[in-house]
Structure formats: C-alpha cells, structure tokens
Amino acid sequence: MSERLSSATRIIVMVCFLVGLAIVVLDPFTWSRVSGVVQLLAGAIAVVLVAALVAMLLGHGEMPEEEFRRISERSELMSTLPPGQLQPSEFEEAVVQAIDDLPAEFQEILKDVPIVISDLGHKYGAYGHYIGDTVARDDFRDHIVIYQDTLERDFGWDPDLLRAQITRTVRHEVAHHLGWDERGVEGLGL
Template identity: 55%
Template sequence: MWPLLRPTLGAAAIAASVVGLAILLLNPPSLSGAEDLLASVAVAIALILVSAWATVRLLGRDAMSEAEFDRVVERTERLARRPSPGEPDLPEDHFDALVAEAIDRLPAEFRRLLEDAPVVVSTRGRREGAYGHYHGGTVASDRYEDRIVIYRDTLERDFGHDPDLLAAQIERTLRHELAHHLGWAERGVRDLGL
C-alpha cells in the first residue's frame, strides 16, 4: 500500500508548500479568530490532498512498481546465471545474414542513415546486459563517431530457440538503436514500441 501512497503524499507535500506560501502571501491570517484560522487550515488541507491526488491520477504511471522491478531483476539475474554457451547455435554468417535482412527491411530513408552509422555484430551483450547499443551523437548533433552494435550472444540466448522470433527481435533491436541515432531518448523509444 505504501508504494501506492508515496507519489500522492509526495505531490501533496509539494502542493502544501505552494498553497501554504500562497495563502501566507496573499491573505495573511489574523490571529484574533482561532476558529477562522482552523477552518482555513482545514480547507487548505482538503484542497492540498484533492489536488495532489488529482495530479498523480492525471500524470499516470511513469515508473514500474517495485514488484514489477523485482520481477525484472530476478529474471535478469536468472538469465545471467545461465552457463555461457561454448559456441553459438547459429553459424556466424547466418546471424550476420539475419542482421543484413533486418537492414534490408528498413525504409530507404533509414537505410541511408546507416551509411554514416555502421551496424556491428558483437558478442559482448552478456557483459553489457543488452541486446544492442547505439554509440554516438544524434542526426541533429553529430559530435561523435556513430555505430550501432547488435549483441549476438544475448539475442541468441534469449530468442535463438525460435528462428522467426530471433529474426523479429534482431529487427526490433536494430530499429530501437536507429531511433536513438535519430535523437530519441530511451523513454521515447519505448513509447514507439521498440
């Protein structure tokens, strides 16, 4: 229950500070009538709680709950404890062909962007804890050397049991990292479904 109340109480504390300061500045209380002061405080508290609750409800849910986060951490740790396969199941050239097919399925405008941001296949995914990475600037501010890294080991580990699923995840990872090249932050990329 506490994780559900924490955002509301945090918003209430901020709202209380703002409302209290506004009341003190706009209508300083006179200390001659204690009943009026108590009524004002009660109304202010009610307004603060209602506005805090409404703010939290309107903002929606930005972060995952602690239970969801714990499930993700447990799954990640379980996957990380798996023994590292000696040799990947797929020949290297087959995985590279899947990456090339994913590039070929991109719209022409996006394929042109890859002329300046090469796609590299690596086996450091387990160490990095990722399926792919984008290194570099964005199309708008290009101060760094660009490259997209697709991690073969983690993709094969998690999706190699199904060739179609592996091909789909390679394409999704490529699009995800390409979105970073276009300037999207992680949250924006997730909102795109990547």
C-alpha cells in the same frame, strides 16, 4: 664467402669482431700493458668458444617429423581455400535483412554508420547499443552494436522469434540514432 661459412662460424667471427672492437674502445693498446692485452685476449677467446658451443647446440635442432607433416597438411588445405571469402552467418544475414527492410530514408541516414555484431552483450545485459551523438548533433562518430550472444541466448530456440527480435533491436538502435531517448523509443514500441 658468407655462403660457405656455417652459422656457428659466422657467429664466432661476429663475436671476435665485437670483442676486438670493445678492447680497442675500452682499453687502447699500449706496449707497456702487454700482459693486460693477453688477459683480454684470453677472455675474448673464452667468450668466443662459449658462444660457438651455444650456437652449435642451438643451431642443430630439427623440426619433429610430426610437426612438419602437420604444417605441410595445413598449408595444403589453406592453399585450396579462396582468399578472404567468409560466408556470412545466419545471424549476420538477419541483421542485414533487418537493415534492408528499413525505409530508404533511414537506410540513407545509416550509410555512414557502422553496424557491428558483438558477443559482449552479457557484459552489458543488452541486445544492442547505440554509441554516438545522434544524427541531429553528430559531434561524435556514431555506430550501432548488435549483441549476438544475448539475442541468441534469449531467442535462439526459435529462429523466427530470433529474426523478429534482431529486427526490433536494429530499429531500436536506429531510433536512438535519430534522436529518441530510451523513453521515446519505448513509446514507439521498440
């Protein structure tokens, strides 16, 4: 039956049911209060009519042709793309290469350490951050952040220089993970 009812009719039926339920719960029927019931019914009918009018006004809106065409074209385009295959950027490839160039022992130590690329370097005035408790203590979850925005800002004009600085930054943060403080890392030339 509900397939044959329009959305406005379904709303009217639901509102009538809810109003009737409210009447029974809030003011149980007695024959001595017939005038009160008539007033409540009149109010319920008014509410139903207003609800029906609102439902009809809101229910007949159509999507503009331009919007429908735009959504259809976007869906067509998205259906041709392979799912979830983003090509890594040159910056990401440079970070991966810097990690791959590390000695095997360091790569083993880093296997459970996420290395994240972020664009918040301007906020910290840094090229990278090591966040954690070093490999020696390991009380906190470790991760390394490489800041793409500040590295590209300061070294992006020369691709070779940018790659060299990415490598230096990765090594600097790995040294922190291995336990060196800032002075010790500087002593390593990083």
